[in-house]
Each structure stands twice: as structure tokens, then as C-alpha cells.
Amino acid sequence: MTHRAKTIKPICLIILDGWGLSAQIDGNAIRLAKTPHMDNNYKIYPNTRLDASGEAVGLPEGQMGNSEVGHLNIGAGRVVHQELTRISKEIKNGAFFKNKVLIKTIENVKKNNSSLHLMGLVSDGGVHSHIEHLKALINLVNDSKIENLFIHAFLDGRDVPPRSAIPYLKEIDYYLKKKGIGEISSVSGRYYSMDRDNRWDRVKKSYDTLVYRIGEKFKTAADIVERSYSNDINDEFVIPSLVRSRDEEKAKIKTGDSVIFFNFRPDRARQFTRAFISESFNEFDRGEKPPGVHFVCMTQYDKTFNVPVAFPYREIKNTLGEVISNNNLRQLRIAETENTLMSLSS
Structure with a gap:
């Protein structure tokens, strides 16, 4: 009697991105x-x-x-459990404000009498970041009595409506004034600061704005967005621009400063991070002396990044x-x- 060898057939796991099931017909x-x-x-x-x-x-x-x-x-x-949930829970139970990496960053600013820069996507989309996490960082800074705080706001327009940035910016502006600290220093569409496919010309435009204060200056962050809308440019594509600062020199990201990138999703944070931390960076000209900063990633963006991580990867x-x-x-x-x-x- 002949026994045939059992044939194992391939099995495919196929993920259809964006395919959803809903009884709703309109817009489906x-x-x-x-x-x-x-x-x-x-x-x-x-x-x-x-x-x-x-x-x-x-x-x-x-x-x-x-x-x-x-x-x-x-x-x-x-x-x-996603990083959004993890970080939000720690804010709620108070552990966030005792985070050793964040506390050390605050201490570094005080030690060097330098500036603290918070950068990331400003919306409540919850995909790459959340505005409540930024507000928690502002609270942490306020409790630490740091004088020089600058917010670099990346605009969404993808995970939230395409023209929804102004209320978010005004919310942060009001929050800073209420606390009596800091200012929004620059505004950039995520198209520039959160590229993930090696379009380094976009990243450079945002980098130069934050580091060298290159770009058109406006009175308020909302003014930048309103001008963009008048030119039919939605949030995602807002050209990196500056908000006039009380101290233009301190508003630059420079050697000795500390930076916290508060996006929790890694994929669109890696390139911009690399531009600040890589010693062998050659994707674009960063100038004669790129700033040496204390750079903190909210989560682990890449295993090869030798920088502090506020919320390390959980295996x-x-x-x-x-x-x-x-x-x-x-x-x-x-x-x-x-x-x-x-x-x-x-």
C-alpha cells in the first residue's frame, strides 16, 4: 500500500488596509x-x-x-494596550509626572540654563500623538519653574479634519497663557516634519525652521494657518513658519537645549529624530555646527537610536x-x- 506524503498548502494572512464593514450607505x-x-x-x-x-x-x-x-x-x-492608552493612564494616575527620563530632561534644562523644546503633532487624533499629552508636559514644566519653553507644533489634517488646526493651536496658546509659561514658536504641516519615505527635502525645510529660524514670521500660530487657508493649503501641507518670539535667539534649537518629541507612534518620527541625533547624518546639509541637544523620544522610535526614551518598548x-x-x-x-x-x- 502506497502512502502519499501529506501536502501542506500555503496559508495567506492578507491585511486589507481601510476595508471596513458598516450598514451605512452614504459615504461608504x-x-x-x-x-x-x-x-x-x-x-x-x-x-x-x-x-x-x-x-x-x-x-x-x-x-x-x-x-x-x-x-x-x-x-x-x-x-x-497601545501607547496612547499607556501614557494617558500614567497621566491620570500621576506616574507621568515622576517619569525619570522626563525629570532628568527638566534637570538638564535647569543645569544648562537653556531652553526646552516640545515638538510633535498637535491634535486629538490619537494616532501619532494626543494634545492631552502635550498639556501634561506643559504641566510638568510649569511645576518645575522652567522659564524658556518653546512649542513646535506639527499640524495634522489627516487623522482629524483637513482644516481643524486653529482650535488646537488656540487651545495650547490659551493653556500656556493660563500657566504663564512658554510660547508656540513654530508651525509646520506634518507633510514636512513627519515624512517617512526619505523625502529629505521636506524634512530639511522643517529642520531649518526650528534650528535656524528660517521662514516667514507671523504674530500668532493661528495667523500662519489662516494665511495657508487663503492660499488653499490645508493643515497637513502648511509650510514651516515662525511665530514671532520674545527672544528669537532662545527660540532656536541650539547646543545645550533639550528636546522632547511627544509623538508616540514611531514611523513618522524616525526621520526628523535622526536629523537631530545622528553624528554621521548626510541626508541634507545641517549647517557647519548642528546643535548638540539632549533629545528625548516619547517611545522607542528605533532600536538603533542611542537617546533616552520616556516610555520604553514593552516586548x-x-x-x-x-x-x-x-x-x-x-x-x-x-x-x-x-x-x-x-x-x-x-
Whole structure:
């Protein structure tokens, strides 16, 4: 009797970014489109629905999900509490204000009698950052009696409506005045300061604005955005510009200063961070003497970055990729250059 060897057929895990299920028809491109292949799949294969937002994927209730959150939860095979939730919880329970990395940064500013720069995406989108985290940092600085505080606001327009920046900027402006500290020093669309696909000409434009105060000056941050709207430029694409400062020299990011990048999602924070911390940087001309700063990342943007991290990476064990590998099965992973499926790695 001949025994045939058992053939193991390949199994594909395919992530369709942006594919969602909703009974709503108006504005629902998937419901309005012709999707014969997907319709057929639903008919002949077992299927179910998964929640891709809120507490089901480790986010606060009502918070929309995103591609990274989806990849992380699918790759882990369980609910993974996201950095947004982690940081927000620490703000609520007070641990944030005792964070050793943040406290040391404050001490560095006092020791050098220098400036503290807070930079990041200013919105409540919750995908890359959250405005409440910025306000918590302002509270921390206020309690520490630091005089020179400068905010470098990156505008969203993707995870929130395309023309929603002004209320966020006014909220931070009001918050600073209420506390009696700091100022918004520069404004830039995320198109420039949060590029992730090696478009270094964009990054340079934002870098030069923050470091050398190169750019058009305006009276207020809101004025920058209003001018952009009049030129049909939405938040995401606002050209890096300056807000007139009480002290133009101190408003520059310079040697001896401290910088906290408060974005918690790594992918769009890596390039701008590299421009400040890399000794062998050659992607664009940073000038004769690039500033040597005490640079802090909110989370671990890259394993190779030798800088302090306020909220270090928490290793996720027993992931899908790890289980497959431990069972001596082969894997092939394919992803676009702008999107790394880190969560599936063994």
C-alpha cells in the first residue's frame, strides 16, 4: 500500500488596509462599489467580524484604530494596550509626572540654563500623538519653574479634519497663557516634519525652521494657518513658519537645549529624530555646527537610536510569527516600504 506524503498548502494572512464593514450607505465607498470577489468570499468561506477600534484593540473607548494598531493586535493574537492608552493612564494616575527620563530632561534644562523644546503633532487624533499629552508636559514644566519653553507644533489634517488646526493651536496658546509659561514658536504641516519615505527635502525645510529660524514670521500660530487657508493649503501641507518670539535667539534649537518629541507612534518620527541625533547624518546639509541637544523620544522610535526614551518598548512575547517559527514552518512577509509589519516578527 502506497502512502502519499501529506501536502501542506500555503496559508495567506492578507491585511486589507481601510476595508471596513458598516450598514451605512452614504459615504461608504465599500458599500457603493462593486466588489464581486469579496462578495463571493463571504458566500463560500466561513467569516466573522472583528472590532478594529476602541477597547477591542487596546485603545480608549471611542478611539478610532489605525493600520499600526491593527497589525499589532493581529500579530500578537490578542489585545495589546497601545501607547496612547499607556501614557494617558500614567497621566491620570500621576506616574507621568515622576517619569525619570522626563525629570532628568527638566534637570538638564535647569543645569544648562537653556531652553526646552516640545515638538510633535498637535491634535486629538490619537494616532501619532494626543494634545492631552502635550498639556501634561506643559504641566510638568510649569511645576518645575522652567522659564524658556518653546512649542513646535506639527499640524495634522489627516487623522482629524483637513482644516481643524486653529482650535488646537488656540487651545495650547490659551493653556500656556493660563500657566504663564512658554510660547508656540513654530508651525509646520506634518507633510514636512513627519515624512517617512526619505523625502529629505521636506524634512530639511522643517529642520531649518526650528534650528535656524528660517521662514516667514507671523504674530500668532493661528495667523500662519489662516494665511495657508487663503492660499488653499490645508493643515497637513502648511509650510514651516515662525511665530514671532520674545527672544528669537532662545527660540532656536541650539547646543545645550533639550528636546522632547511627544509623538508616540514611531514611523513618522524616525526621520526628523535622526536629523537631530545622528553624528554621521548626510541626508541634507545641517549647517557647519548642528546643535548638540539632549533629545528625548516619547517611545522607542528605533532600536538603533542611542537617546533616552520616556516610555520604553514593552516586548510582546508569543506572537504569531514566533509561534510559526517555533513550529519549524517557513514564513514570507511582504509589505510596502512605508509600512513595516513589526508585529508579525518572531
